[in-house]
Amino acid sequence: MKIDPDNKADLSAQIAEAIRDAIVSGQLIVDERLPSEAELADHFAVSRPTVREALKRLAAQSLIRTQRGAFGGAFVNRLSYPEAYGQQITTATLLLSMNAISFDVACEARYALERACTPLATLRRTPDTLATMRAEIHRQGHPGLTDESFCASDVAFHRALVDSAGNPVLSYQLAGAVEAMQPLMNMITFTARSREAIVGFHTRIADALSSSDAEAAQTALTELEAYTLTLGRDVMAARAPK
Amino acid sequence: MKIDPDNKADLSAQIAEAIRDAIVSGQLIVDERLPSEAELADHFAVSRPTVREALKRLAAQSLIRTQRGAFGGAFVNRLSYPEAYGQQITTATLLLSMNAISFDVACEARYALERACTPLATLRRTPDTLATMRAEIHRQGHPGLTDESFCASDVAFHRALVDSAGNPVLSYQLAGAVEAMQPLMNMITFTARSREAIVGFHTRIADALSSSDAEAAQTALTELEAYTLTLGRDVMAARAPK
DNA sequence: TTACATTTAAATGTCTGACAATTTAAACGC
DNA sequence: GCGTTTAAATTGTCAGACATTTAAATGTAA
Numbered sequence: 321m322k323i324d325p326d327n328k329a330d331l332s333a334q335i336a337e338a339i340r341d342a343i344v345s346g347q348l349i350v351d352e353r354l355p356s357e358a359e360l361a362d363h364f365a366v367s368r369p370t371v372r373e374a375l376k377r378l379a380a381q382s383l384i385r386t387q388r389g390a391f392g393g394a395f396v397n398r399l400s401y402p403e404a405y406g407q408q409i410t411t412a413t414l415l416l417s418m419n420a421i422s423f424d425v426a427c428e429a430r431y432a433l434e435r436a437c438t439p440l441a442t443l444r445r446t447p448d449t450l451a452t453m454r455a456e457i458h459r460q461g462h463p464g465l466t467d468e469s470f471c472a473s474d475v476a477f478h479r480a481l482v483d484s485a486g487n488p489v490l491s492y493q494l495a496g497a498v499e500a501m502q503p504l505m506n507m508i509t510f511t512a513r514s515r516e517a518i519v520g521f522h523t524r525i526a527d528a529l530s531s532s533d534a535e536a537a538q539t540a541l542t543e544l545e546a547y548t549l550t551l552g553r554d555v556m557a558a559r560a561p562k
Numbered sequence: 563m564k565i566d567p568d569n570k571a572d573l574s575a576q577i578a579e580a581i582r583d584a585i586v587s588g589q590l591i592v593d594e595r596l597p598s599e600a601e602l603a604d605h606f607a608v609s610r611p612t613v614r615e616a617l618k619r620l621a622a623q624s625l626i627r628t629q630r631g632a633f634g635g636a637f638v639n640r641l642s643y644p645e646a647y648g649q650q651i652t653t654a655t656l657l658l659s660m661n662a663i664s665f666d667v668a669c670e671a672r673y674a675l676e677r678a679c680t681p682l683a684t685l686r687r688t689p690d691t692l693a694t695m696r697a698e699i700h701r702q703g704h705p706g707l708t709d710e711s712f713c714a715s716d717v718a719f720h721r722a723l724v725d726s727a728g729n730p731v732l733s734y735q736l737a738g739a740v741e742a743m744q745p746l747m748n749m750i751t752f753t754a755r756s757r758e759a760i761v762g763f764h765t766r767i768a769d770a771l772s773s774s775d776a777e778a779a780q781t782a783l784t785e786l787e788a789y790t791l792t793l794g795r796d797v798m799a800a801r802a803p804k
Numbered sequence: 805t806t807a808c809a810t811t812t813a814a815a816t817g818t819c820t821g822a823c824a825a826t827t828t829a830a831a832c833g834c
Numbered sequence: 835g836c837g838t839t840t841a842a843a844t845t846g847t848c849a850g851a852c853a854t855t856t857a858a859a860t861g862t863a864a
Contacts, residue, residue, distance in 0.1 A: 344656065356845085367819045368820095370818065376619050377622035386844095387845080389827025389845075390829070392844050398660050399656045404654075407649070408653065410586070411649055414586065414646075421730075421731060432678040432682060435678055436674040440670070487671050489658070492654075493735060497731070614816085630817070631816075632812090635814095635816080808863085808864095811858105815854100815855085816854085819853095821850095822847100822849085828844105830840085831839080832840080
C-alpha cells in the first residue's frame with residue numbers, strides 16, 4: 321500500500337509523497353484517520369521525527385489536520401473552498417512578485433478571465449451580488465478614501481462580479497488572479513479624475529449586469545482594462561527612468 | 563523582525579508563518595539564505611526539531627529549498643511556473659474530487675476559461691502551438707487509442723490552445739482547470755462516433771485559430787462544451803440509478 | 805606555481821529517548 | 835443513574851547524539 325524504495329531523496333519527502341498519493345488516489349478517504357505517528361514510523365522503518373516532518377508537509381498543503389489527545393491523530397482533511405482560495409492567492413501572489421511579471425501581462429490575464437465570467441454573470445447575478453457591487457461603487461466615490469482602501473474596494477467589486485457567475489470553480493480560479501494583482505495595483509496613485517473614470521466603468525458594468533446585457537458588460541470591461549493599462553504604464557514609466 | 567507571541571497554536575506553525583510573512587513582505591528576498599536551523603532554534607527559543615518542522619512546511623509550499631553540506635542551508639526559493647502549475651493542479655484536483663463538484667459546473671468553468679483565451683490565441687498563435695494542436699488531433703483519430711490516452715491527448719490539445727494565448731499567467735491559471743477535469747473526463751467512454759465528433763470540433767478550433775477567426779473559435783468551443791456536457795450527463799445518468 | 809588530493813568544518817538529515825499537554829473513554833464513587 | 839476521577843493514547847516539544855553531505859581550506863607533488 322505505501323512502500324518506500326531506497327532512493328536518495330529526503331525520507332520525510334518520500335513518506336509525504338506516499339501518503340499524498342494514497343489520498344489523491346482515494347485509498348484514504350476524507351475524515352479517515354491515519355495511523356499514529358508511532359505506527360507510521362514503524363511501518364516506514366523510520367523515526368518519529370521523520371514521520372512528523374512528513375506530516376507537517378501534508379498539513380501545510382491542508383491535506384491533513386491533526387488533533388491531540390486520545391483517539392486524536394492525523395485525519396484526511398476535506399479541502400474547503402476558503403482553504404483552496406488561500407493557497408491559490410498566496411501562490412499567485414508569489415508567482416507574480418518573484419517572476420517579474422509585467423503589469424501588462426497580469427492585467428491582460430485578469431481581464432480576460434473576468435470577461436469569461438460576464439456571460440454567466442448576466443444570467444445568474446443575484447440581488448445580493450448586485451448590491452455588493454453597488455455598495456463598493458458607492459464607497460469608491462468617497463473622496464477621503466486612501467489609495468489602498470480604494471484598491472481593496474476595487475478588488476471587492478471585481479470579486480462580486482466573479483461571484484455573480486454562480487460557479488464556485490470559477491470563483492476559486494479567479495480569486496487568485498484578482499487578488500494577486502492587488503500589490504501591483506497598490507503602486508498606482510489614484511487621482512480624483514481617475515477614480516471618477518473607474519467608478520464610471522464600474523457603474524456601467526453593474527448596470528449591464530442589472531439589465532442582463534452581456535455585450536455592454538464586455539465592452540465596459542474591455543475599456544476598463546485599457547484604462548487600467550494606461551494608469552499602470554504611467555506608473556511604470558515614472559518608476560523606470562533612473 | 564520575527565517574533566512569537568505566546569498563543570496556543572503549534573510552535574512550528576507559528577514559526578512557519580513568521581518566516582512566510584518575511585518572504586511575502588520582501589524582508590527575505592529570492593535566493594537569500596535563512597539562518598541555520600540551530601540559529602533559528604536559538605532565535606525563536608525552541609528546539610531544532612520544531613524549527614525543522616516549520617521549515618518542512620515551507621518546503622512543501624516551494625517557498626524554500628534546502629541544501630546540505632557546508633555553506634548549505636535553507637534558501638528562499640524562486641517560485642517557478644512549473645512548481646506553481648503543480649500546486650495549482652493538485653489543489654484543483656483535490657478540490658473537485660473532495661467536494662462533489664458536478665460535472666456540469668466543472669465543465670462550465672473550464673470552457674468559460676478557455677473561451678477567455680481564444681481572442682488572444684487568434685492574435686498570437688504560433689506555428690509551434692498550431693502544430694501541437696494538429697498533432698494531437700491526428701493522434702485522436704487513431705482507432706487503437708485507449709480512452710485514457712484519448713483523454714490525455716484531449717488535455718494536451720486544450721493546453722496547447724491555452725498556451726496559444728501567449729500569456730504565462732493565463733496558462734498557469736488554466737492548467738489547473740483543464741487538468742483537474744481529467745479524472746472526470748476519464749469516466750467517459752468514448753465511442754468511435756463521439757471521438758469523430760470531438761475531432762471535428764478540434765479541427766474547427768484549429769482552423770479558426772489558423773485563420774485568426776475568433777468568432778468561429780468561440781462558436782466551436784461552445785458547441786464542444788455542449789457536446790461534452792451531453793457525454794458527461796449520459797455517464798452520470800448511467801451511474802446514478804441504483 | 806599550479807594541479808590535485810586530503811582534511812576539516814559547517815550544515816542538514818536522522819535516530820533515540822524522554823517528558824509535557826491534551827483529550828477521550830473507562831472506572832469509580834456517591 | 836450521574837458526576838468525578840483516573841488512565842491511556844496521542845500529538846507537541848525538547849535534548850543530545852551521530853551520520854551524511856558539501857565546499858572551502860589546506861597540504862602535497864609535479
